[in-house]
Amino acid sequence: MLRALEIRDMLIIDRLDLAFQPGLNVLTGETGAGKSILLDSLGFVLGWRGRAELVRTGAQQGEVTAVFDLAPGHAAFGVLEEAGLPVGDELILRRVNTTDGRKTGWVNDRRVSGEVLRQLSATLVELHGQHDDRGLLDPKGHLAILDIYAGNDALRADLRARWSEMGAARRGLSKAQAALEEVRAEEEFLRHAVDELSKLAPEPGEEAELDQRRRRMQQAEKIRDDIGQASSALGYDGAEGAMANALRWLEGASEKADGRLDDPINALTRAMAELDEAARGVADCLDGLDFNPAELEDTEERLFALRGLARKHQVQPDELADLSAKLSARLAALDAGESQIAELQSALKQAETAYGAAADSLTQNRRAAATRLDAAVASELAPLKMERAVFVTEITPAPDSAEGRDAVCFSVATNPGSPAGPLNKIASGGELSRFLLALKVCLSEERNAGVTMIFDEIDRGVGGATADAVGRRLKALSDGGQVLVVTHSPQVAALGGHHWRVAKHVADGVTTSDVSPLDADQRETEIARMLAGDTITDQARAAARALLVG
Template sequence: MQFMLRALEIRDMLIIDRLDLAFQPGLNVLTGETGAGKSILLDSLGFVLGWRGRAELVRSGAAQGEVTAVFELSPGHAARAVLEEAGLPVSEELILRRVNSADGRKTGWVNDRRASGEVLRRLSETLVELHGQHDDRGLLNPSGHRAILDSYAAIDAELAAARAAWAKRREARKALEAAQAALEAVRAEEDFLRHAVDELDRLAPMPGEEAELDTKRRMMQSAERIREDIVRASQALGNDGAEGTMANALRWLEGASEKAEGRLEGAIAALTRAMAELDEAGREVEDCLDALEFNPQDLEETEERLFAIRGLARKHAIAPDELPELAATLSGRLAALESGAENIAALTRAVSEADAEYDTAAAALTEARREAAGRLDTAMATELAPLKMERAVFRTEVAGGEPGPEGRDAVAFTVATNPGAPAGPLNKIASGGELSRFLLALKVSLSEERNRGVTMIFDEIDRGVGGATADAVGRRLKALAEGGQVLVVTHSPQVAALGAHHWRVQKRVENDATLSTVAALDAGDREDEIARMLSGDTVTKEARAAARALLAG
């Protein structure tokens, strides 16, 4: 046994003050008179699993109600993935606890960590399946029929291929649409692009060129004004000026140095250094004079290019140094326009290839589903006959639907209760008793592929049937519980007799308060309970004999 609901502890919920249940593998049956509190057990279990149900659950006079459920998890159980995703501790034992205060506040824990009702509900989907005559959480919901059939068909590989093909198809279409939109946007400004790129290419501005041209222009404009002073300075520094005077002074000092007994060496060294600096200054002045030599036409050409660069920058509302980058950007957009048709053609081919790949994957899914539908219908026919519904016809319809990541099939379970009668949805065609048996037959047919890893709960699914049919229901429930765990709330003695473990739900009055209790029954107690179920309040010898016969199988 790899999974089961091991324990359910209830404190101060409705008419239950304290209740500890230790469930077992196999078929667990709960019996009791109507109103004894069997539904409260399910309400309490639903509460700790986060299901939305009755608003007022706290026992009258209590400050709060509390329910704890303990599950055993196998290494690969689906609940482990939910726990990991929620950042909750994972172990072989899963403990769910939820408290409902008298003012309506609800607080949940998973393995002693706070958890939301949403996390509890997601866990419950991997832990428990509840089925009854008004089952709207599972097999009666048409939106889940395709997933049920896929699980029965064991087509994980085909589903993975379809999902991958759908994703590839979606991406290919997205890329084509984006390219088409971009091309249309570029085409709308084609004339502007061609003119702007041509204008930028003819001017060919360079980074930093505007600043260089501005400096050159200002230099040429001021050249005449400063040239005269620079020439004077050059003359003052030259042989006829400072350089000549300093050279004479150096020659005179060097001539007198021998007789000055070293007193002029410092002066001579300083003057030598000064002569070197003076020479450097003279060269710099000459270089400046050379730079100031220009042709008036150079000024005109410099100004013309400078104004052209500034004018184009103003036209595009950017800085002059940003013109080269703009030229590259606009050239790229124009190139995209010119190569756009070729790119669109390539993307269109990619979409066609992705469509074909998806069509192939979807067709494989349809074929696999139709084959599995035939097998499921055959299995259902085999199961319905012992349930006294041999004239009923169950059909798994696989029809065309909207394309999606899991193919383009719509799957629906339909029934016709009599030959020649029109088929329709399960919950629209079948009566209460028939619906119970359809659900049970379907669960048994799906059991090998789908039902392992969850505790299945059947709430009075045998209502409206008796005798041999009730016995057939019980035997299918027993078969369904082999290797797993099934909990059945039942009024049928035939079903109760086939249980591996039996609990009786009773009411008692204590201090003017009505309370519900649940007791595990041994062999003798089981005989008493089943006899009561057969005969009512007065248990006869015949009822006891019949109970023994039922228990003997």
């Protein structure tokens, strides 16, 4: 419920503090007094897009504050929590507009964007008027309105789930079919490449190992002959035999040399030990260089095969094993593709069947609810002096969507025999107001609980008993809630539980607008003015008292 509205320096309002009440709140005043400015100011603090220039002439900035009382479980709590804003029973919205056009908003003293204000406004206030194309007059919203009236929340949630499942099944099938077609286009290549790679069976790191082994064997061929000759030169037929003969000869002569050959013999003995060690090292080297020439040929053949296949597939040799696995997987997908496509087609068919059943169930509920809504609106039109008018909720087939298979449009015929047409195109101003009011009364229990409803001159174009009927429907609509009505109808104003008068004043060449709460005597005077004009007669006062008595 809107509890308070404070306006500072907005258009022709200098300073205004309003305290609204539960029930039916009426605002009256002469044309041009500033009633629409109140709505502009309220729309401003709620983040609605409206006039560009709102700041009062001569002021630096304009400011509007709105205070709402929230009942437990109010829809605004969800918006506050999602936006990370403080949550409490009282909600304070404040918005400032500077002369350079900058707009800044706060919610419970936390700065917020205009989008957050608009999200909150959808849970707080609902505006209805002859030219309101955001609410009941917008055909795009009729489907949602009918579903709310029908209580189709669970069915809609189930349908959306079925729609998502069907979409996922279609995307999965389409992706699998595209992949299969892509693989089919290269089937011959895949089979040849996988066969070629499988026969070679490359392994990561193999190319470097083969290259190293090949280099060792090639180097061994080059140095083996030299090392062999060196081995022969060190052996018994070479240095070893010559040194052995020299040692034998020296030892035979040493007894007659008086010890002069002892040092040479010892040195020669040591030299033979070193020679023996060198000979063994050379022999070991020769043994290590020993290889089968066929092994070199085999190594080179596999190395060249790896490198050739890598060039063919434009990858590094070490990537061949991974390429083989990938191509084998694609080939396996090709072989298994037909069965996978069949499974996905079956899953899609099941999803489509489930969606169709959910959509048909929702359509049945909608048609039953449409019949109830048409009857309910008809019963409301009679007190509004439109008993001959016809209201029809038309349901026509629509393309499948997350909302079902139905298009909904509220259609009316204002006179018997007249062609029916869309609500916002057929009804005249006064008729349209009454249709909207009848619809709103029918939807009040199901739609937007806890929302402050504002009717902007919805009684325009009607008078007498019809205006009285409009007022009584508005009063009934306000029971247990809050309704604000901007009206020129004395019959409607007399039924209000709380009454404010909007008046315009000119002082020192400056025009300002003011809003004053009216007591019982002031209400009588105001309603008499609405009946008689500027000159209030005794008859007008008597008529006003009669209206107030009801």
